[in-house]
Amino acid sequence: MEDKIKKARDAIAKAYKIIVFTGAGISKESGVPTFREAGGLWEEFKAEDFATPEAFSRRPKEVWEWYRFRRDLARKVEPNPGHYAVARLEDARSDFMVATQNIDNLHTRAGSRNVIELHGNIMHSYCMKCGLLADESEAELPGEVPVCPREGCGGVMRPKVVWFGEQLDPDDLDRSYMFASEADCCLVIGTSGFVYPAAQIPFLAKRNDACVIEINPEPSGITQIADYFLQGPAAQITPQLLEENKYADGAD
Numbered sequence: 001m002e003d004k005i006k007k008a009r010d011a012i013a014k015a016y017k018i019i020v021f022t023g024a025g026i027s028k029e030s031g032v033p034t035f036r037e038a039g040g041l042w043e044e045f046k047a048e049d050f051a052t053p054e055a056f057s058r059r060p061k062e063v064w065e066w067y068r069f070r071r072d073l074a075r076k077v078e079p080n081p082g083h084y085a086v087a088r089l090e091d092a093r094s095d096f097m098v099a100t101q102n103i104d105n106l107h108t109r110a111g112s113r114n115v116i117e118l119h120g121n122i123m124h125s126y127c128m129k130c131g132l133l134a135d136e137s138e139a140e141l142p143g144e145v146p147v148c149p150r151e152g153c154g155g156v157m158r159p160k161v162v163w164f165g166e167q168l169d170p171d172d173l174d175r176s177y178m179f180a181s182e183a184d185c186c187l188v189i190g191t192s193g194f195v196y197p198a199a200q201i202p203f204l205a206k207r208n209d210a211c212v213i214e215i216n217p218e219p220s221g222i223t224q225i226a227d228y229f230l231q232g233p234a235a236q237i238t239p240q241l242l243e244e245n246k247y248a249d250g251a252d
């Protein structure tokens with residue numbers, strides 16, 4: 001393992017353009033549950049009851065309750081050493097992107113700057129009628145099913161997350177696909193790699209001959225294309241991999 005980590009570290013040191021693709025596993029040690037594992041969210045809650053447009057039009061109050069519960073949790077937890085290590089790597093790099101499937105805001109809180117949140121951000125809401133955006137990192141909008149605060153609008157607010165059956169933001173998807181297609185290193189952390197179109201990202205990087213490095217305690221849908229599969233928890237392996245990476249862009 002030590003040797004594999006060293007080789008992966010060298011590949012990162014030599015890379016000019018790095019994309020980090022993350023999923024729920026990177027936040028697990030912060031205390032945010034994953035989806036598909038035993039004890040994950042989709043074991044206890046059915047996605048079709050809480051994470052589809054149909055569920056929201058049928059039971060908006062219950063869907064809001066669920067997202068408020070998850071929002072409260074996301075506010076209470078802290079980024080872990082995995083998030084911080086990714087943010088510090090960006091500090092040393094000029095051509096760097098984090099494309100995350102997570103909605104928990106933890107990459108940004110850890111200090112990452114160029115972050116694409118492919119599935120949205122649980123702290124934000126928007127009006128389904130006029131599109132007004134509300135940032136609720138500080139205070140919740142009032143009401144069990146909040147209405148748009150813009151005078152005279154009266155539209156229903158919804159969480160700014162992508163539900164099953166919905167399209168990802170086309171600009172976000174284009175930007176992350178483009179970046180991945182030009183990257184020479186792709187670090188994949190804590191995702192099952194089963195949810196598309198996001199999971200295409202490492203494959204696009206691989207097509208560009210990028211070195212694909214994966215951190216996960218279990219093999220995933222990405223492992224088959226990984227040059228280095230670093231098996232273990234993100235909060236432990238990511239700093240181990242990145243902390244000693246003090247090289248500047250593309251250094252030999």
Ligand code: OAD
Nearest residue numbers: 023024025034035036101190191192193195216218233234
């Ligand atoms: P999943 O729950 O599908 O997968 C979590 C992954 O994290 C698995 O591969 C685990 O092995 C791995 N894992 C567990 N503990 C870990 C740790 N300590 N360190 C690193 N990895 C660990 O979550 P995602 O792949 O993120 O979408 O799921 C993708 C999307 O499916 C989510 O964004 C969400 C969900 O439905 C929407 O809601 C649209």
